[in-house]
Amino acid sequence: MHAPDPARPASPTSRDRPAVTLREVAQRAGVSMITVSRAINTPQQVSERTRERVQEAVSALGYVPNLVAGGLRSARSHVVTALVPTLTGPLFGGMVQALTDALELRGFQVMVGQVGYAHSREDELLRAIVGRRPDGIVLTGVMHSPEGRRLLMASGIPVVETWDFTDTPIDMLVGLRHEALGAAVCEHLFAKGRRRLALLSGGDERAARRAQGFEAAAMRLGLRPPAMRLGKSPTTHADGRAGLMALLADMPDIDAVFCSSDMLALGVLTEARVRGIAVPQQLAVMGFGDIDFAETVSPALSTVRIDGTRMGQTAAQWIADRAEGKAVAQPVVDIGFSIVERGSS
Template sequence: MNPEPSPARRSRRGSGAVTLHDVARLAGVAPITASRALNTPAQVSPEVLRKVTEAVARTGYVRNVLAGGLASTRSRLVAAVVPTIAGPVFQQTVQSLTEALAEAGYQLMLGQSGYAESREDALLEAIIGRRPDGIVLTGILHSTDGRRRLLAAGIPVVETWDLTPTPLDMLVGFSHAEVGRAVAAFLQAKGRRRLAVVAGDDERSKRRHDAFRDAARAAGLPEVRILHVPAPTTLRSGRRALAELLAADPAIDAVFCSSDLLALGVLTEAQARGMAVPGQLAVVGFGDLEFAADLEPALSTVRIDSAAIGRQAARFIVDRAEGRPVAERVVDIGFSIVDRASA
């Protein structure tokens, strides 16, 4: 007579998946007890927890979090949408968001939307259908359809890396317009008069350079020359942009870049041409990435505490998911200009 097959083998012959009943049978406990051990381990004895844990390891069981979510309205899953993971500017936010959520027992699902509304809409539709406990978005500008879906879903939403007094739900970020005005004043105080911008063609970057241009006009400076490059920005696009700017106006004496990678490209092209930085040309970046302080000359840049954005977004989501009130729905983390040798 053949021995009785193991729970894992028996279930694969049937539905193809190991079930909670299989785990409970192998552990010698009731299915409800196995469920408690997996979902609320503090409610069972150490011995029961050990038996269930061993049964999970032997069977390879993975609990159906969606099924649990349908019963409890909690998935313990949070979705984050960023434009790109190709560049490093959002990496610290994602890392701190991941860590802070994990400490509270939540997992992060990451989506890449690009810089087009249509791609974000398709991604949001897929995310909302999975009913996460929260959604973290980059920016405040979404399509009409995207906003409608988000509002109708009733899922806690945190918008990040931007600022508005009227968020969809909750928001943590800073003012891009204020950044532009502050950098224009910074360069003017350095005695720079012929200013230029090298910027990615995304909306947040546009608001920075529009405010930069307007501040320069108000100060009576010559018209700011603005050159757009495709987002996500790269070192190569920075080099090409400076070459094009200098061909149009060799008298440019300062360049504000919409990313540190662009600024690195501008610095590289300036050095290749034998231009003295900051003697002939001041360069200011955005992001204060790790390499900025180690360049020669060290890069002046706008510092954003991107890790703080991730941590605050996680606090917002966890508080709302667990029924705690959120008193302040908008958090402005601000920014600072780091004055280094390139300016």
């Protein structure tokens, strides 16, 4: 299906003259280096005539300031690093977007790093990140590795943990209690008359705690133990299909399934349709995350929504405030969750 193109060898040297520096701009403009720096960063401190001459030199030479050098001296990188388990999934995109937008307005650039759910490379990645001295670090989930906690605390860099809750945050925290969420979903299904519950869950820590909360609530309500199937994270549509099959093989009479992600829930919806199981009449299905198309599938997916935008905005404000030397009044916030009832339950 493809025809390779004729070779066009790229010479590494042809584009490799050294970058233009402040010194060259200063020479061309006939002023000192510090004056060029001011003309660029704090133009109101410089006379109009000087400003114009500097601007001419900047344009003529194509000068792009080396922000790394500036950051080294001023001890302000204007970079904030966000770590997410996966870039592919839909869950964290909204938070990162909000974080990026809010920090950009305050002069920061957000760089995203991918950790994976496995955490094997986490400490190593953390050293690479701390070594670049960002002005803030946003973590997805709480940090458990003692080594990682020590590293971050010792670094002095403002840290925001998100998407989870703990009484011992490294620094700041905006998140939610997943056990409470699981329990609330269970109570919701109970209130809707469901009695024979099932649970389909990915293997990450937050999903596991949602599962615990769900199960505990079922016991409190006097229900029989939920049929459970635990898999791995990230979860897929295929896992959802296979999961419903397995649950039905174990307990054919289940009347509700809580899935640890919307993607799993969509797989369950597909499998139910293929098998002729009526949703929600025979089986209620609930997801987690409120993926953007949960509302437009058919039946529309009931789910639990987390305000990722607010999480991102909160983290942005905290980090920008700290970078400007302001204290954060309330650096631990539980943003909660909301159950979104749609056609599938």
